[in-house]
Amino acid sequence: MPAVRRVLTFWRRALTFWRRSIQARVVASTVVLSAVVVSGVGWLSLQQIQQGLLDHRVDVVLGEVDAEVGEAADRLAAASGTEVNSGRQQRDLVDPIIERGASRGYSVVLAGPEGEDVPLAAGGGEYTSGLDLASIPSTLEDHFDAPNRPTAWTYTEIRFRDSASTRATAGVVVGSQVVLPSDGKTYTLYFLFPLTEEDETLGLVTRALATAGALLLVLVAGVTWLVTRQVVTPIRMARRVAERLAAGRLQERLEVAGEDDIARLAYSFNQMATNLQRQIRQLEELSWVQRRFVSDVSHELRTPLTTVRMASEVLHDARDRFDPAAARSAELLQEELDRFEALLVDLLEISRFDAGAAALATEDVDLVALVNRVVAAARPLADQRGVRVLVEHVDAEARAEVDVRRIERIARNLVTNAIDHALADDPTETVIVRLASDTDAVAITVRDHGIGLAPGEAAMVFNRFWRSDPARTRTSGGTGLGLAIAQEDAHLHGGWLQAWGRPGQGAQFRLTVPRRAGATLRNSPLPLIPEDAVSSDAALGATTAAVSATQELPS
Known part of the structure; x- marks a missing residue:
């Protein structure tokens, strides 16, 4: 439970800070928007780099395959008059290519002849040792289902098997057909080139872009914080001064530095505070004069009111000897004096409150x-x-x-x-x-x-x-x-x-x-x-x- 309370307290403080801090909201918004933009630009850049690396690799691979197939065709043509054993001719064809592939990092498969429908998965043909023949896609095999097919390529996953484990890597497989003079049949040579270097290059570029993006976001956050601080700090100072003015410290003023908009705002704020201070002091002086006037008048009226009341009471007690009109006038005079005396009492009480002289018993x-x-x-x-x-x-x-x-x-x-x-x-x-x-x-x-x-x-x-x-007529006075x-x-x-x-x-x-x-x-x-x-x-x-x-x- 204490841990939960600490977490709730932390989130409450964080939410309060988020609501009250313009600087935090501006920095966070800028960083989030910058992260979206950087992520989008980085993703597009990675896509273009990846496509450029693959296109370049495919061009190099196709050129290398054309060279190997051309060289193999020349050797077959030179040996056509003396070699009649097709098995020996197949090995003479593929073994040098396999050896060069082992030194250059690619694998070779010789499949065929076409028309005998022997699938590669069944293990037919010559190929690089340890290569899983399932690495050649069936779609590419189907393309070379007949003689005189053009060279074709596709992406694939190259797998190698040994007694301990299985390795797999992305790669490009290229197929091209050759004709053996010994039997006149068409065979297909598959060249499997791994994309290891391209993967490493793409990973390096990805890490570089991620690092640059993170540093850029930190830089954007820092710049935004500094820029907003230049704007928010004067606003916070103005808020503190306004709070002190509201608390009655009318002499508080903002410090004016420079001639920019913030400085002009501070100057205008100080002018406003000065005018308010002058008007408040005038009102305080006027209020004091009014309170003093009410207090003095109330006290000064007590003496003549006492005299008038004494005369009124004499007239009121003798009203039975007056004519009706005079008797009624004596009664009205007594009632109005009562109301006037009540008003004086209330005014004196108000003046005590205004003067801060009222006390409780x-x-x-x-x-x-x-x-x-x-x-x-x-x-x-x-x-x-x-x-x-x-x-x-x-x-x-x-x-x-x-x-x-x-x-x-x-x-x-x-x-x-x-x-x-x-x-x-x-x-x-x-x-x-x-x-x-x-x-x-x-x-x-x-x-x-x-x-x-x-x-x-x-x-x-x-x-x-x-x-x-x-x-409205008030029967109870007031x-x-x-x-x-x-x-x-x-x-x-x-x-x-x-x-x-x-x-x-x-x-x-x-x-x-x-x-x-x-x-x-x-x-x-x-x-x-x-x-x-x-x-x-x-x-x-x-x-x-x-x-x-x-x-x-x-x-």
């Missing part, structure tokens, strides 16, 4: 009791809207180390938003609050079946002052900062606040916090997509989005 609490308390506080609003609010939880309690004030603010915001966005005056309308926990995390989901969220809005609901329908603050509170806990929605099918928000302060979340005990929407997601496609503190999170 954690304690070990039961979130089940916290959720029940929030739902009980929101029930008058739900009764006013005609909406039922149900709480579902698996465990009797779900304890976690959290800031009670902040988690209660998140839950209250989610529940009141769900009531506000639910379908009013619908007796079946229900806001469902679920709570579940595991060994690492506690999750709270708030589900409504109201107007829902359009595609892309699930990621925008946490933006400051954002509303899906700015013209400043537009509630979800933004809730998200900051969740991030402060190291948790997740995520949203899902679909037009006409409602929405669901999920809060997930670690059970122990400072722990890292891996998953959530509750799904982000509601169970009643999972079945339709497969057919219609889910319109979902998740906003997380640090990373893209599983639903």
Whole structure:
């Protein structure tokens, strides 16, 4: 098993290197294509060399056979008047040729006479000692089945037999007919020339081509590696600098060397980085000014607001002595001051987050009791809207180390938003609050079946002052900062606040916090997509989005 794991790890690393390295893919592709081209060219060259060697050998063999047959014919003609014994004349004809063949490396067979149908395999005729007569192809024998046949040749396998073993080699066999004066019959001389030298030459050429091809591939790989390195190295440097820029090190720049395209690219990259750095600093300064402005205005408005509230309370307490119009104005003034004070509180809270001054006061609490308390506080609003609010939880309690004030603010915001966005005056309308926990995390989901969220809005609901329908009347008020603050509170806990929605099918928000302060979340005990929407997601496609503190999170 360890060996298997090592192999799997090696292949995983190799595949990762292959996917990430342009240089490796370019070198490998070039080497493979070069190997195909070199193999094709080498094969064609070998075929041409082989054919040239064989053609040259055949020409030499045919010339040598013509010379031997001519010399034999002259000797027979000179001896025709004195020799009358055909057997003796056959031996005188073939023995000198066999002797020369032994010294020159070829074999000789004398077959015949024609017309007696004695096959060579039966051992008829004179031939070189040790030669297997089956080396002469039957097709060539059939060619010389009658007198006056022209010289013919073919390729064959020449075999020799001895008491220990059998040897075989490729060769050329040439046949030519002669007439013995002693009996006037036609005999066939077969000359068998081995192609040993040609095989050795072809093997030498093959090894030379293979060695040259291998060296050429190594050279091509090296050249390709060097060429691609010149292009890839600046790209890798640009990637590293871009990563450092993305990490906030805005002073990083590429080194510019030369005047080629890569150098011009590095120069343009540096200009872009400089412009981005200048714009980011301008935005940071503007953001700081805006945060300071919001913080200062929020604090400065507290004093006049306190004075105005004191006067408003006097008017509100005395409204019974006013005429109806003045009494209603006193009530509206009190309501709007409440909303204005809530807006200031939210702005001050946002300014604390922006300044990094927000801190947690954690304690070990039961979130089940916290959720029940929030739902009980929101029930008058739900009764006013005609909406039922149900709480579902698996465990009797779900304890976690959290800031009670902040988690209660998140839950209250989610529940009141769900009531506000639910379908009013619908007796079946229900806001469902679920709570579940595991060994690492506690999750709270708030589900409504109201107007829902359009595609892309699930990621925008946490933006400051954002509303899906700015013209819609809100019975519960609101400043537009509630979800933004809730998200900051969740991030402060190291948790997740995520949203899902679909037009006409409602929405669901999920809060997930670690059970122990400072722990890292891996998953959530509750799904982000509601169970009643999972079945339709497969057919219609889910319109979902998740906003997380640090990373893209599983639903």
